[in-house]
Amino acid sequence: MKVYVVDNGGQWTHREWRVLKYLKVETKIIPNTTPFDEIKDLDGLVLSGGAPSVATDASLMGNNGEYLDKAEYPIFGICAGMQFLSEHFGGKLGPSVIPEFGHVDLIVKSHDDLFKGLPDAFTVWGSHNDEVKLVPDGFEITATSPTCPVEAVRCLTRPIYGVQFHPEVENTENGPQIFQNFLDIIISYEKH
Amino acid sequence: MFGVEEFVDETIEDIRKKITGNAIIACSGGVDSMVAAALASKAIGDRLLAVYVDTGLMRKGETDEVRAMLEHTGINYKIASVGEEFFAALDGITDPEQKRKIIGEKFIRVFEKEAKGFKAEFLVQGTIAPDWIESGDGVRDTIKSHHNVGGLPKEMGMILVEPLRDLYKDEVRDVARFLKIQASERQPFPGPALAVRCLGEVTPENVEIVREACYIVEDELQKAAKAGKMEIPWQYFAVLIPTRTVGVQGDRRAYGRTIVVRAVTSIDGMTATYTAIPMDVLDTISTRITNTMKSQVNRVVYDITNKPPSTIEWE
Numbered sequence: 001m002k003v004y005v006v007d008n009g010g011q012w013t014h015r016e017w018r019v020l021k022y023l024k025v026e027t028k029i030i031p032n033t034t035p036f037d038e039i040k041d042l043d044g045l046v047l048s049g050g051a052p053s054v055a056t057d058a059s060l061m062g063n064n065g066e067y068l069d070k071a072e073y074p075i076f077g078i079c080a081g082m083q084f085l086s087e088h089f090g091g092k093l094g095p096s097v098i099p100e101f102g103h104v105d106l107i108v109k110s111h112d113d114l115f116k117g118l119p120d121a122f123t124v125w126g127s128h129n130d131e132v133k134l135v136p137d138g139f140e141i142t143a144t145s146p147t148c149p150v151e152a153v154r155c156l157t158r159p160i161y162g163v164q165f166h167p168e169v170e171n172t173e174n175g176p177q178i179f180q181n182f183l184d185i186i187i188s189y190e191k192h
Numbered sequence: 193m194f195g196v197e198e199f200v201d202e203t204i205e206d207i208r209k210k211i212t213g214n215a216i217i218a219c220s221g222g223v224d225s226m227v228a229a230a231l232a233s234k235a236i237g238d239r240l241l242a243v244y245v246d247t248g249l250m251r252k253g254e255t256d257e258v259r260a261m262l263e264h265t266g267i268n269y270k271i272a273s274v275g276e277e278f279f280a281a282l283d284g285i286t287d288p289e290q291k292r293k294i295i296g297e298k299f300i301r302v303f304e305k306e307a308k309g310f311k312a313e314f315l316v317q318g319t320i321a322p323d324w325i326e327s328g329d330g331v332r333d334t335i336k337s338h339h340n341v342g343g344l345p346k347e348m349g350m351i352l353v354e355p356l357r358d359l360y361k362d363e364v365r366d367v368a369r370f371l372k373i374q375a376s377e378r379q380p381f382p383g384p385a386l387a388v389r390c391l392g393e394v395t396p397e398n399v400e401i402v403r404e405a406c407y408i409v410e411d412e413l414q415k416a417a418k419a420g421k422m423e424i425p426w427q428y429f430a431v432l433i434p435t436r437t438v439g440v441q442g443d444r445r446a447y448g449r450t451i452v453v454r455a456v457t458s459i460d461g462m463t464a465t466y467t468a469i470p471m472d473v474l475d476t477i478s479t480r481i482t483n484t485m486k487s488q489v490n491r492v493v494y495d496i497t498n499k500p501p502s503t504i505e506w507e
Binding site: 007008009010011012013014015018022031032050051060101102103125127169170171 | 193326331358459463465498500
């Protein structure tokens, strides 16, 4: 299985690559300027986080929009990756009311896919200044926290998922399982 | 999980292909550079020279300790004592990024000189993933310039070889244990050394204060771990901050320096939590620092910040 990581300049982009590598996936970090044609045959894609404020520095997010429009395989946006996909499909972003750095108490709303088999509440780590204020039409919130209403989203019509927190860092509980769940989503999507 | 044997075999083969002539390796005695040195030595044998730079910024007894470790490995090595040059270059500098860049540049100049003597065209460094990630690049913010990446001068007369670029510290330790390297369990220590634990100016006097305080923190935490009071943290040290505060010592007014005790728990250095050191151990550290260093330090504080939002070191 081939799942690449789009580098949006995150401190933990390489951690995402490491987690996928540990899960025995063929993976590679690619610049976000990579033309879609070069990655059209993947099985899935991770959009990493990054320093840009997505709402104001959209140009730094390269071809993420093209990937979201053209890819037929599942996509998993993390932090700025989730913010970008939310805005891309019509949602709204803004500065966090309470920015989260480090410990976040995650509350899971849906155990159908990304959080399959995981507890209703567990500790994750975040690091963000902005947040999703309005989820786009056709998306729903799958996790929340006392300090950030939109911790995770999914698209109702396409296999697109996003999390505001960072499942790739050591301090996030069940992180590798969240990635494994994404890989399982890919497998079941390919069966259809 | 991480395949150590496979990594070792592939890396030795890769180094053998890349390094066609002589090479020097920048060796601080930490686990990263000792692993890189061991791998390079297995690949190219006597064509490798390990260079340890005594910057005058190392911890108490560190140069002797590293000399003994290098001796034990059997790798060719050389110790360059250039402390005065480093202090001269850092004179009057207080900005943390400037400190890091000056030190990085200085390191390279020393290595270039040693490379010339050894007729080496290649420079091996034990750079690991957090070093280049945090140093920043086209798309990534610079959190701090790691000496082995961010301080590299644009024009360097050597070809860089970094066999550990994609590894984190926990993986490097796995390789170190596999290769039976003495440094495998040493705590991380930043390349710019005590210069980034001396906030403000890096003078020989300030470095001496933080060196002694670091020694006390290390010694007391190691004793506490040995006594079963706590697990040894990922990294633990003292920081000298440029803040003077009022105190009273033996009925006399004091106006002395402040030491921060910092200890964190981590797996890979990319996220970390502050360590809950038992109160009695903190008390012992505080009293020992203020009693034995009474003419310099009259206040000790404990850092209780995680990464993020802080970093492990203060600069």
